[in-house]
Amino acid sequence: MLDVGGINTYYGLSHILFDVSLNVKAGEVVGLLGRNGAGKSTTMKSIMGIVPPKRGTISLKGKDITGQKPFLSFRQGIGYVPDDRRVFADLSVDDNLEIVHQRGRDWDKDRVYAIFPALKEIRSRRAGHLSGGEQQMLTIGRALMGSPELLLLDEPTEGLAPLIVRDLEQQIMKLKDAGISILLSEQNVRSALRMITRAYVIDNGRIRFEGTVAELEANDEVKRKYLMI
Amino acid sequence: MENVLGFISPGILSQILVGLSRTVILFIVSSGLSLILGVLRIPNVAHGSLYMIGAFMAYTVSHLFGGGTTGFWVALILAPLGVAALSFVAERSLFQFLYEREHLMLLLLTFALSLVFGDLVKLIWGAEYRSVPVPSMFQGYINLFGGLPFPIYSFFLLVMGPVIAILLWLLTNKTKIGKISRAAAVDREMVGAVGINVNWVFAIVFVIGCLLAGLGGVLVAPTVSVTLGMDHTLIMEAFLIVIMGGLGNVWGALLGALIFGLTQSLGILIWPQFGIVFPYCAVVVVLIFRPTGILRSTW
Numbered sequence: 402m403l404d405v406g407g408i409n410t411y412y413g414l415s416h417i418l419f420d421v422s423l424n425v426k427a428g429e430v431v432g433l434l435g436r437n438g439a440g441k442s443t444t445m446k447s448i449m450g451i452v453p454p455k456r457g458t459i460s461l462k463g464k465d466i467t468g469q470k471p472f473l474s475f476r477q478g479i480g481y482v483p484d485d486r487r488v489f490a491d492l493s494v495d496d497n498l499e500i501v502h503q504r505g506r507d508w509d510k511d512r513v514y515a516i517f518p519a520l521k522e523i524r525s526r527r528a529g530h531l532s533g534g535e536q537q538m539l540t541i542g543r544a545l546m547g548s549p550e551l552l553l554l555d556e557p558t559e560g561l562a563p564l565i566v567r568d569l570e571q572q573i574m575k576l577k578d579a580g581i582s583i584l585l586s587e588q589n590v591r592s593a594l595r596m597i598t599r600a601y602v603i604d605n606g607r608i609r610f611e612g613t614v615a616e617l618e619a620n621d622e623v624k625r626k627y628l629m630i
Numbered sequence: 631m632e633n634v635l636g637f638i639s640p641g642i643l644s645q646i647l648v649g650l651s652r653t654v655i656l657f658i659v660s661s662g663l664s665l666i667l668g669v670l671r672i673p674n675v676a677h678g679s680l681y682m683i684g685a686f687m688a689y690t691v692s693h694l695f696g697g698g699t700t701g702f703w704v705a706l707i708l709a710p711l712g713v714a715a716l717s718f719v720a721e722r723s724l725f726q727f728l729y730e731r732e733h734l735m736l737l738l739l740t741f742a743l744s745l746v747f748g749d750l751v752k753l754i755w756g757a758e759y760r761s762v763p764v765p766s767m768f769q770g771y772i773n774l775f776g777g778l779p780f781p782i783y784s785f786f787l788l789v790m791g792p793v794i795a796i797l798l799w800l801l802t803n804k805t806k807i808g809k810i811s812r813a814a815a816v817d818r819e820m821v822g823a824v825g826i827n828v829n830w831v832f833a834i835v836f837v838i839g840c841l842l843a844g845l846g847g848v849l850v851a852p853t854v855s856v857t858l859g860m861d862h863t864l865i866m867e868a869f870l871i872v873i874m875g876g877l878g879n880v881w882g883a884l885l886g887a888l889i890f891g892l893t894q895s896l897g898i899l900i901w902p903q904f905g906i907v908f909p910y911c912a913v914v915v916v917l918i919f920r921p922t923g924i925l926r927s928t929w
Contacts, residue, residue, distance in 0.1 A: 449823060475825035487820045489813035500810045502825025547825050 402427045402582045403448070403551055408457030408467075410447045417443045418454065418606045425551065425582050430573075432597035433586040434628060440606040441586035442484055445555045448584070449481045450474045461551065476504050480544030484555040484586075486536045488543075490529030494520055497528050497539055498546050505548035513542040516572055534565040538572070545576070552576065554585045558592050566592055590628050594618075602627050640778045642899060647774070649895025650888075651784035654791035655850045657887035659864060660871040661798060661880045662842030668878020668928040669815045669835045671733060672725065675740040678865030679747035680840050684713045684847025685856045686751055689760045692851075702765035706848055713844025714837045721836045726829060744865075748858065757858055762851035783852060790849060794842075798880055801838070811835045815878055815928040867909075874916045876923030885924050889916065 403425040410418040418440050425431045433441050446452040448459055453468035460466060461477055475481070489497050498510050514521035517538040523531065528539060537557055544552060557573065558566045566589070573596055577583060587593035593600070600617050602610035604627045610620065617623065663677045687709035692701035720743060728735050764783050771779040802808040810831050814821045822828045854860065871890050875882025890909045897908025916924060 451819060451823060471819070471822040472825050472827050475823060481823045483820070483823075487817055489816065489820070491812050491816060492809055496809045497813075500806060500813060500821075500824070500826070504825065543824055 402429075402462060403584065404458075404460045405444075405448060406458045406460075408444075408447055408454035408459065410443055410452055410454040412443075412452070416606070418447065420457070421447075421603070421606070421608055422457075423584075423601050423608065423611070425584050427550075427582055428577070428580060429599065430577050430583040430585060430597045432593045432600035433584060433603060434590055434593060434600055435586075435588070435603040436627065436629070437588060439603045439627075441588075441603060442555050443606075444603065445481065445483075445553045445584070445586060448474075448553060449479060451481075472502070475547055475549075476502060478504070478548070478550035480547055480549030480552045480581075482537075482540045482544050482552065482554045482557060484559055486533075486540050488528035488531070488536050488539050490527065492528055494524045494526055494528055494531070494539055497543055501543055501546035503546060503548070507548035508545045510546070513545050516545075516575055517542055534561050534569070537561065537569065541572070541576075549581060551582045551584065554583055556586055556588060558587065558589050570596055590624075640775075642896075643775075644778055644780060645895050645899050646892065647780055647788070648784055649891045650791075651787040652895065653887045653891030654787045654794075655846050656867060656871055656891055657791060657884050658794050658842050658849065659846035660868045660875075660883040660887055661794075662839035662846070663868050664872045664875065664878055664880050664883040665811075665842070666836055666839035667872060668880075669811045670725075670729070670832050672736045672740065672836075673733065673869075674839070675737065675865060676720075676743040676747055677740075677840070677843050677868060678861030679744045679751075680713050680717060680843040681847040681850075681864055682751060682856075682858070682861040683716065683747060684709050684844030685762070685851040685854075685860065686755045686760065686847075687712045687844070688848040688851040689755070689762050689856050692762055697763055699765040699767050702762075702768075702852070705762075705851075706845075709848045710841045710844035713847070714841040717840030718833065718837050721833050725836065726833065729829075729832065744861070748861070751858060760856040762856060764852040768852075787849060794845070795884060802880065807831065807834055870910070870913050874913050874923060876925040876927040878928035879923070879925045882923055882925035882927075 405421060405423045407420040407422050408418055409416065409420060421444055433444060435441050443452060447454045450469045450471045458465060458467050461479065466474055466477065498513060519535065520538050520542060523535065528536065531539065541557065557569055561569065570592060573583065585593060585597060594614055597614060599613055601608050602623055609627055610617065610623045659681050663674060666672050666674050688705040691705040691708050695701035695704045724739060728739060768783040768786050770782055772782055772785060774780045802812060810821060810826055814828055814831055818828050867890060871886035872883055874889065875886030889912050893908040893912040898905030
């Protein structure tokens with residue numbers, strides 16, 4: 402589904418990502434784990450085309466999408482849920498979903514509301530007035546409106562109450578069951594491990610570990626050094 | 631008359647109404663400026679030039695169609711569209727390549743364009759004063775409140791103001807492009823990340839904003855002499871109105887225009903030699919208490 406080959410990304414002159422390579426296969430939920438500032442969000446933004454890499458390649462379903470404009474990435478099936486949520490605060494919940502470019506008919510507002518019934522209750526409220534959990538549902542719903550094949554979820558549980566995190570985990574698993582491949586970045590490793598099958602551990606802009614969840618669980622050194630658990 | 635409005639004399643009332651009709655022009659032009667400022671972040675100094683070009687186009691079109699009422703109506707449609715077409719060419723050939731750059735570059739570009747447009751007007755229409763006749767159906771006066779003579783054309787402007795305001799409200803709140811532009815005003819990157827080609831959204835919003843400048847030019851044409859330099863005062867006033875109302879807020883432009891227009895017309899009444907200063911004092915007072923403008927700025 403997604404193949405990232407040795408990307409190097411810069412913010413201005415500062416070098417953020419060093420030869421980051423990862424892949425997500427169809428139907429998989431893959432974790433991108435690491436501390437705050439490790440390069441998780443930059444990796445997501447590079448894949449989406451928001452901060453294009455200077456070197457390296459990114460391909461989606463075998464097609465090269467390196468450095469492509471974000472709106473084209475979205476139209477080719479990548480949904481992006483940023484860590485700082487970024488709902489369109491001025492618009493209602495309905496309008497947040499409606500203005501999204503719909504590339505397929507798999508997902509529409511009704512299906513989004515079916516997954517997040519809580520959103521339907523507040524559909525006419527201004528997105529800026531929603532709680533953190535509601536905003537998170539909305540950003541995921543917004544990404545789903547484009548019927549994505551791959552979803553980039555950047556720290557979806559950040560700043561949410563434990564009970565809401567549990568709900569969100571279940572909803573994310575529903576998306577997996579619906580056949581969407583997911584790249585999930587998390588600091589909250591415990592929560593992530595409940596959802597993912599495979600993981601990459603990133604630190605200081607470099608991939609330090611890749612393997613299955615079982616392999617990660619068994620590797621105390623990686624856990625201690627990069628994940629602080 | 632006195633029974634209807636108590637202590638307000640017909641003179642003052644008439645002055646208020648004339649001020650309000652001037653407000654309509656200011657609102658239409660400033661709302662376009664504010665729209666562009668809010669969504670594209672371009673401080674469009676050339677906005678005034680487009681207003682001037684709108685007025686000159688109105689002159690040409692209305693004379694081509696006989697200079698009468700028909701000419702005026704045709705000009706009211708064609709001249710703003712002409713300005714829109716011109717702005718579309720400018721956006722696609724120049725502006726779209728500078729959106730990623732800092733505001734200063736865009737400011738310089740619009741300033742350069744205002745000089746170019748000024749010279750173009752001189753080349754095409756010359757430096758003489760031109761006049762667009764008030765269409766015959768709007769000539770003369772009507773009596774308001776049983777005895778107050780009021781120019782019919784000013785009355786027409788008073789009707790146009792709310793019509794444009796309602797159309798703008800429908801555009802920004804009920805259409806998809808309007809909603810997208812409101813989202814893009816706050817977070818253009820995220821709008822791109824949900825599959826919207828922001829580049830084209832910007833083009834459309836830019837053209838709509840400039841069309842409003844052209845429309846203001848057409849509407850003002852019968853009330854002033856159309857001449858080079860009519861852009862300078864207006865662009866100053868429009869920027870003050872937009873700053874007073876809140877950058878990028880179209881309703882702020884409405885409020886700002888109301889304050890500006892009314893203090894101008896009432897100021898002349900209170901202290902004729904000094905009247906022109908009042909709106910500027912109003913700007914100062916507003917900014918002392920609300921430094922970011924009356925309504926919420928999108929910046």
